[in-house]
Amino acid sequence: MLSKITRLRKNRKFEYNPRFYDNKDKPNPFKIEPKFDQFRSTLNPSRGLKGKINSAFDDTKRQGDRNIKIRMAVILAILILAFLYIIDFDLSIFFSS
Numbered sequence: 001m002l003s004k005i006t007r008l009r010k011n012r013k014f015e016y017n018p019r020f021y022d023n024k025d026k027p028n029p030f031k032i033e034p035k036f037d038q039f040r041s042t043l044n045p046s047r048g049l050k051g052k053i054n055s056a057f058d059d060t061k062r063q064g065d066r067n068i069k070i071r072m073a074v075i076l077a078i079l080i081l082a083f084l085y086i087i088d089f090d091l092s093i094f095f096s097s
Contacts, residue, residue: 014032
């Protein structure tokens with residue numbers, strides 16, 4: 001009895017077809033579709049180990065924006081130096097005197 005209360009309902013799909021609309025040669029203009037679905041690699045994930053490995057290799061082949069990579073490296077370096085400063089890490093162990 002408790003499972004009837006806690007069970008989640010399935011999402012319902014909205015498919016509206018007007019009575020006098022012939023959609024044989026054109027796609028449905030009332031179909032709700034996100035704007036960037038064609039660019040997403042995770043929209044329809046491949047099932048199985050081989051599909052996941054292939055999608056991971058495809059993601060590594062894609063080139064990212066160089067500015068974002070540089071910005072991430074700078075932010076990461078600042079955070080690491082701030083952390084080392086907070087814990088009073090002594091940098092003199094790396095230099096010979």
